[in-house]
Amino acid sequence: DAGITQSPRHKVTETGTPVTLRCHQTENHRYMYWYRQDPGHGLRLIHYSYGVKDTDKGEVSDGYSVSRSKTEDFLLTLESATSSQTSVYFCAISDLGAQRQETQYFGPGTRLLVL
Amino acid sequence: GQQLNQSPQSMFIQEGEDVSMNCTSSSIFNTWLWYKQDPGEGPVLLIALYKAGELTSNGRLTAQFGITRKDSFLNISASIPSDVGIYFCAGTDAGNNRKLIWGLGTSLAVNP
Numbered sequence: 001d002a003g004i005t006q007s008p009r010h011k012v013t014e015t016g017t018p019v020t021l022r023c024h025q026t027e028n029h030r031y032m033y034w035y036r037q038d039p040g041h042g043l044r045l046i047h048y049s050y051g052v053k054d055t056d057k058g059e060v061s062d063g064y065s066v067s068r069s070k071t072e073d074f075l076l077t078l079e080s081a082t083s084s085q086t087s088v089y090f091c092a093i094s095d096l097g098a099q100r101q102e103t104q105y106f107g108p109g110t111r112l113l114v115l
Numbered sequence: 116g117q118q119l120n121q122s123p124q125s126m127f128i129q130e131g132e133d134v135s136m137n138c139t140s141s142s143i144f145n146t147w148l149w150y151k152q153d154p155g156e157g158p159v160l161l162i163a164l165y166k167a168g169e170l171t172s173n174g175r176l177t178a179q180f181g182i183t184r185k186d187s188f189l190n191i192s193a194s195i196p197s198d199v200g201i202y203f204c205a206g207t208d209a210g211n212n213r214k215l216i217w218g219l220g221t222s223l224a225v226n227p
Contacts, residue, residue, distance in 0.1 A: 031213065041219075042217045042218065043158070043205075043215075044217075045214060045215075048214070050213070090157050090158070103146075104148075104160075104215060106159070107157050108156060108157050109155075109156070109157050
């Protein structure tokens with residue numbers, strides 16, 4: 001299994017509060033991703049990083065920000081949580097392998113409930 | 116955003132039966148990936164395909180990268196109860212090889 005951990009694994013928070021989720025990898029992979037998973041929508045990309053301090057938006061980035069100050073850590077922040085951000089959040093990592101093509105490996109997920 | 120057309124949406128089979136599911140895209144893909152997700156866990160990569168026509172096996176699982184580069188299938192032979200879960204296809208198209216495009220999943224239930 002790829003060395004990816006996410007913390008916390010579960011969180012309950014109130015609307016309007018800030019929330020930070022952490023993804024930590026031990027694989028020294030260059031690329032890291034944050035997804036959210038909701039019924040009927042599958043996996044949707046929030047933000048991704050292609051190196052330290054290099055990040056870009058995904059398809060559902062509104063209301064989220066990210067930071068990557070070290071190769072191994074990728075933080076996802078909800079500045080002011082809303083009920084629509086209740087979801088399961090997954091971190092993924094990748095690096096171009098021998099085939100020079102994209103293959104992503106996922107963490108165990110964080111279940112976030114915004115009341 | 117673009118999504119893959121994955122079918123069937125769900126399957127309920129008897130233990131020992133073979134299973135087949137597929138994904139199609141509207142554009143040419145460079146990579147096809149198949150993942151399995153168990154309840155409460157993250158998706159786990161099963162098979163990765165990188166060339167048109169490629170046929171790859173992983174135990175009882177076999178997947179193929181379609182010749183047209185617009186489809187892929189996953190077969191599971193002699194299903195067992197631990198095959199239960201949601202299977203996702205994903206891939207990259209010619210426009211962006213860093214972002215995966217996902218199907219909505221096939222939910223598999225196996226009756227022992």
